[in-house]
Amino acid sequence: MPISATVPWRKRQSVIPGFGMTLGFTLAYLSLIALIPLAVLLFRAAGMGWHDFAALAGDKRTLSAVRLSFSTALLAALVNVVIGLPTAWVLARYDFPGRRVVDAIIDLPFALPTAVAGIALTSLYAPNGWLGAGFAALGVKIAYTPLGITLALIFIGLPFMVRTVQPVIADLEPDMEEAAATLGANRGQTFSLVLLPPLLPAILTGFALAFARGMGEYGSVIFIAGNLPYVSEIAPLLIVIRLEEFNYEAATAIAAIILGVSFASLLAINVLQAWSRRSLGHDS
Amino acid sequence: MTARSFRGPAVTEPPWARWLLVAVVLTILAILLVLPLAVVFIEALKRGAGVYLAALSDPDALSAVKLTMIVAAISVPLNVVFGIAAAWAVTKFRFPGKSLLTTLIDLPFSVSPVVAGLIFVLVFGARGWLGPWLRANSIEIIFAVPGIVLATTFVTLPFVARELIPLMESQGVADEEAALSLGANGWQTFWRVTLPNIRWGVLYGVLLCNARAMGEFGAVSVVSGHIRGLTNTMPLHVEILYNEYNFAASFAVASLLALLALITLFAKSALEWRYSSELAAGRGH
Numbered sequence: 119m120p121i122s123a124t125v126p127w128r129k130r131q132s133v134i135p136g137f138g139m140t141l142g143f144t145l146a147y148l149s150l151i152a153l154i155p156l157a158v159l160l161f162r163a164a165g166m167g168w169h170d171f172a173a174l175a176g177d178k179r180t181l182s183a184v185r186l187s188f189s190t191a192l193l194a195a196l197v198n199v200v201i202g203l204p205t206a207w208v209l210a211r212y213d214f215p216g217r218r219v220v221d222a223i224i225d226l227p228f229a230l231p232t233a234v235a236g237i238a239l240t241s242l243y244a245p246n247g248w249l250g251a252g253f254a255a256l257g258v259k260i261a262y263t264p265l266g267i268t269l270a271l272i273f274i275g276l277p278f279m280v281r282t283v284q285p286v287i288a289d290l291e292p293d294m295e296e297a298a299a300t301l302g303a304n305r306g307q308t309f310s311l312v313l314l315p316p317l318l319p320a321i322l323t324g325f326a327l328a329f330a331r332g333m334g335e336y337g338s339v340i341f342i343a344g345n346l347p348y349v350s351e352i353a354p355l356l357i358v359i360r361l362e363e364f365n366y367e368a369a370t371a372i373a374a375i376i377l378g379v380s381f382a383s384l385l386a387i388n389v390l391q392a393w394s395r396r397s398l399g400h401d402s
Numbered sequence: 403m404t405a406r407s408f409r410g411p412a413v414t415e416p417p418w419a420r421w422l423l424v425a426v427v428l429t430i431l432a433i434l435l436v437l438p439l440a441v442v443f444i445e446a447l448k449r450g451a452g453v454y455l456a457a458l459s460d461p462d463a464l465s466a467v468k469l470t471m472i473v474a475a476i477s478v479p480l481n482v483v484f485g486i487a488a489a490w491a492v493t494k495f496r497f498p499g500k501s502l503l504t505t506l507i508d509l510p511f512s513v514s515p516v517v518a519g520l521i522f523v524l525v526f527g528a529r530g531w532l533g534p535w536l537r538a539n540s541i542e543i544i545f546a547v548p549g550i551v552l553a554t555t556f557v558t559l560p561f562v563a564r565e566l567i568p569l570m571e572s573q574g575v576a577d578e579e580a581a582l583s584l585g586a587n588g589w590q591t592f593w594r595v596t597l598p599n600i601r602w603g604v605l606y607g608v609l610l611c612n613a614r615a616m617g618e619f620g621a622v623s624v625v626s627g628h629i630r631g632l633t634n635t636m637p638l639h640v641e642i643l644y645n646e647y648n649f650a651a652s653f654a655v656a657s658l659l660a661l662l663a664l665i666t667l668f669a670k671s672a673l674e675w676r677y678s679s680e681l682a683a684g685r686g687h
Contacts, residue, residue, distance in 0.1 A: 132495055134578050135588035140491040144503070147484045151556055152510055155521035158531055162524055201430055208427045212420055220428065222671040226435050228610075229663035229670075231617025232515075233637040234656040237644050238438035241445055241653075248441070249433075273434060295413040305415055334514020337619035337637070341644065354516035358624060361520065366529050373517045380512050 163374040166367060174371035179347055180356060184375055187353040190264055191332030194271030195279075198328045199321060201272070202279030209280070210287035224280050227273055232337025239270055240341040262344030267352060270338040275328030282324035286317055319394035326387045330380040442660045445653035457643075457651035458658070465631045466639035466655070469547070473622075473635060474615040477555040481611055482604065485562025490596075493570040494578070504567065510559045518556050519624025522549055545627030550635065553621040558614045562607030568682035569603040570596075602677040606670065613666040617659055 163171065174180065208214075209221050227235065243250040243260040253260050260266045290313065298308040336354040344350040353376055360369040415423070447454055457463060488507055492500060510518065525531050526543040536543060543549045577599060581591040597604075619637040626633045628642065636655055643652035673681060 132575075133582055134494045134575055134591075135582075136490060136592075137495045137497075140487040141495075141497070144484065144488040144491050147480075148488075148503075148506060148559075151552070151559055153506065155525050155556070156509070156513070158524050159517070159521045201434075204423055205427050205431065208424050211414070212424060214424050218671065218675070220431065222667050223431065223435055225667055225670070226439060226663065229613050229617075229666045230439070231619060231637050231640075231656075231659045231663070233619040233640050234442060234617070234659050234663075235438060237640065237652060237656060238441045238445075241649070242438060242441050249437075273438070276434065292413050299413055305419075308413075330512055334517065336514065336516045336623075341641075354514055354620065357516050357520060361523060361624060364529060366524065366527070369520055370524065373514075373520050376514050377517060380514065384512050 159370060159373060159377075162366070162370050166371070170367070171371055171374075174368050175375055177368070179351070180353075180368070180372055180375075182348045183351050183353040183356040184372070186264060186267070186351065187333055187376070188379065190267045190271055190352075191329050191335075194268050194275055194332050195325045195329040197268070197272050198275045198279040199325055202276060202324060203283060203317075203321065205276075206280045206284040206287055210284050224277050226277075227275075228277050232274070232335070233341075235273060235338040236270065236341035239266075239273060239338065243269065243342065261342050262346075262350065264350055266342040266344070267339050267350065270342050271328075271332040271335060274335055274338050275332055278327040278331060279321075279324035282327065283317060283320045286320040290316065319390060322390055323387050326383045326390075330383045333379050333383075334376050439660060439664075442653055442656050445649060446657040449650045453650050454654050454657075457654035460651070462630050462634065463639060463651070463655055466634045466636045467658070469550070469634065470616050470636045472547070473551050473554050474612055476551050477558055477615045478608060478612050480555055481558055482562050482608060484559065485564075485566050485607055486600075486604070488563045489566035489570045489600075490592075492567055494575055507563050507567075508560050510556050513557075515557060515618065515620025516624055518621035519553050522552050522556070522625050526552075544625050545629065546633060549625035550622050550633060553625045554615050554618050557618050557621050558611045561611035561614065562604065565603050565607040565610075565682055566600060569600060569680075572682070573599055599680075602673055602680045603682060606673050606681055609666050609670050609673075613663060616662060 166174070205224070209217065209224070240261055241247050243253070243266055245251065245254040245259065245261065247261070250261055258265075260269060294312050295308055298312045303311065334354055336352075336358075339352055340355055343352060343355070345355060353372055357369045357372050357376075360366075360372065414420070488503075492504060523530060523544055526536060526549060527533050528537070528544070530544070543552070577595050578591050581595045582588075586594070616635075617637055618635075619641070622635055623638060623641070626635070626638055628634060628638055630642070634642065636659055640652050640656045640659070643649075643655065
């Protein structure tokens with residue numbers, strides 16, 4: 119908006135009507151449904167005082183639940199980089215029979231209610247399930263362990279990764295690759311030295327989105343988790359447990375931690391994208 | 403198998419590598435995504451069609467279906483009106499704080515579902531901000547339908563707006579200015595010019611919003627109280643039946659939700675293929 123630096127915005131009259139009405143409604147609705155309730159949570163967390171908050175957040179069971187949510191979300195997001203990158207590559211670059219169906223099915227974790235995903239994954243990976251039985255024979259227990267939590271978070275996070283990276287791969291201009299090939303680079307060198315650097319911001323964004331989602335995920339996890347305190351109890355579940363005890367303070371403290379971690383990772387994305395726009399000199 | 407656009411051998415992978423990569427990716431997706439979906443239907447129908455239909459015609463299941471539809475029928479239209487108003491304000495005018503507003507509209511997506519439920523308990527719950535006043539006036543919000551509607555509206559708030567904002571941004575204001583200069587008033591311009599331009603975008607947003615509204619679990623679970631026949635939505639009913647080891651009935655209700663997910667995916671893809679130029683999502687946003 120180059121004009122806005124010189125002309126005050128009020129002076130530029132738009133001929134289009136409805137500014138006051140639509141902006142007023144937008145702000146009122148957003149405040150009532152989202153901002154005021156969220157502010158109540160933040161005020162309540164802030165109103166506890168640092169000492170009480172630290173005591174609640176430092177509770178052993180809370181700490182182990184937060185640590186479990188953090189580590190499983192991190193691991194799942196890493197696995198999603200490994201699975202999501204080739205998936206996005208194949209969908210953006212290759213034509214094969216059924217590509218459109220495969221492309222559509224990527225969004226299944228967005229569309230399938232989390233509780234349904236949860237019971238389906240549990241029945242698959244339970245020790246007597248189709249896949250769980252095979253793993254059990256090898257001595258690996260998936261359902262009712264942190265491994266099962268990670269699996270559910272991989273399921274939930276995959277579309278974030280694919281949908282962030284896929285359009286960037288599709289927009290890559292072939293001239294850089296051609297130049298690299300002309301200069302004698304093989305395909306592997308071209309990928310890691312020429313293609314990977316411009317994809318990196320998108321990969322990190324997908325990673326952060328999947329991680330932030332995994333940190334707060336509830337429905338798909340609680341069925342497969344086992345929910346054993348100190349072992350397989352995730353932070354969102356502990357919020358529910360504290361609420362059932364009418365312990366609003368403890369629930370608020372855990373919620374503030376989850377929100378803080380999610381917001382921090384999303385803030386990191388914005389900083390990263392601003393940085394990559396500056397250093398690569400283009401909008402992507 | 404060919405590369406999607408013509409590429410010389412130096413700038414694509416050899417055919418064997420392409421086939422191998424596709425095979426690996428398809429195998430992973432089949433195990434990770436398709437198998438869980440298949441399991442829902444197989445488990446639902448394992449005991450035969452009689453058990454399946456009995457589970458679905460159970461009064462508690464029917465009342466869960468009804469409540470889910472009522473909640474979606476309130477939340478989705480609210481968020482459609484909000485999405486259109488927000489997109490109109492953000493894309494047709496310039497004002498300070500615009501990018502902050504766009505960020506705030508997306509905020510509910512980065513809030514854990516459980517936290518989304520919790521914030522309404524902190525406002526309306528028995529020990530919440532307005533709790534004593536609500537009790538004095540015997541108004542029930544938490545552990546009642548209004549709380550479920552509020553939590554659902556919160557988690558689905560951004561869907562329509564985030565589809566329409568980039569779409570209307572790219573369409574600009576020329577059509578509206580032309581209509582106004584020809585003597586149309588504001589509402590005529592909206593109904594006859596803007597709305598036809600954005601109808602597929604609205605539908606796209608409605609599809610995603612509705613799927614989430616009907617399927618939301620975490621936020622609704624916190625505010626619902628799980629009262630059978632009264633405050634049980636379909637996803638909550640799935641959980642209750644599952645925890646009672648009534649797996650056949652649980653998967654039967656779950657299969658309805660899975661069917662909704664499939665219909666949503668199909669309609670969404672159909673919109674992306676046919677009307678990609680009239681959707682923000684179809685252009686890789």
